[in-house]
Amino acid sequence: MWIETRxxxxxxxxxxxxxxxSTVWNSIADALAQEYCVHLVDLPGHGASPAEGPLSLSAMVAAVDAAFPWPVQVIGWSLGGAVAAAWAISQPQKVKSLSLIASSPCFYAASRLGQRDASHGILAQFAEQLQQDWQGTLKRFISLQAMGDASARAVTKELLADLFKHGEPSLTALSEGLAILRDTDLRAQMRQIDCPVLLQYGDRDTLTPVAVAHWLASQLSDVTLDIHQGAAHAPFLSHRDAFLATQLAFLAKN
Structure with a gap:
């Protein structure tokens, strides 16, 4: 895997x-690197990390786990959060703390009742459109991530600028990654996480509704919850200063 360390x-x-x-983290990585050894990872099949075989959640976890044979603190956004949570579940001695950003243990479920939310139709729609126009589909997906955010235009611009900085992804990897979002369901396993967990979510997120954050907070034994008002799916971009303050305070304690 491609990993940059700062x-x-x-x-x-x-x-x-x-x-x-991993370039999506540039706006906060340098601030974190003033106090920490920060490892920016391109997940398998993304950016500069080629996929070695079919992508799956377990394959991604295995790749990340092999790259870090020592205990670490982990911050995961969206799909990266699912990878991070699965890593914490399977290798509890390796994950000292877990920060989940706009992520869900089950992207098809909005609540503890398992009710389907808007993301169900969205993911199915993107899977179909991906085969017809993958570049246009990615740009629409980015717009959706910023939709409703108080800084939607700036967030969209920044995400689009980062999209191909490490090369264009393969259609196969994109399709398999979307299937991971479609099929992953870690809800029954979340109680197994025994490290401290930070949840940072936006109250205007259409992909990971804020109900997910509240459900997670009810399941985890050592949890800190921060809901960013006016933020959508990328609070680390739209609410950078508040995000960093919460993140740095959490890392310092753990």
Whole structure:
């Protein structure tokens, strides 16, 4: 895998979302690197990390786990959060703390009742459109991530600028990554996570409704919850200062 390391100190691993790459973290990585050894990872099949075989959640976890044979603190956004959570579940001795950003243990479910939410239709629609116009589909997906955000235009611009900085993804990897979002369901396993967990979510997120954050908070034994008012799916971009303040305080405690 492609990994860039910045700074010195306790190890912090950053995992990005579907179709993106590690450059999405640039706006906060340098700030974190003032106190931590920050590892920016391109997940398999994304950015500069080729997929070695079919993509699956377990394959992604195995690749990340092999790259870091020592305990780390992990920050995962969206799909990266699912990878991070699965890593914490399968290798509890490796994950010292877990930060989930706009992520869900089951992207098809909006609540503890398992009710389907808007993301169900959205993911199915994107899977179909991906085969016809993958570049246009990615741009529409980015617009959806920013939709409703108080800084939607700036967030969209930044995500689009980062999209191909580490190269264009393969259609196969995109399709398999979308299937991971479609099929992943970690709800029954979340109670197994025994490390401290930080949840940072936006109250205007259409992909990961804020109900997900509240459900997770009810399931985890050691949890800190921060809902960013006016933020959508990328609070680390739209609410950078508030996000960093919460994140740095959490990392310092753990």
């Amino acid at each position: 700074g010195q100190g306790p190890d912090v691993v950053l995992l990005h979302g579907w179709a993106m790459n």
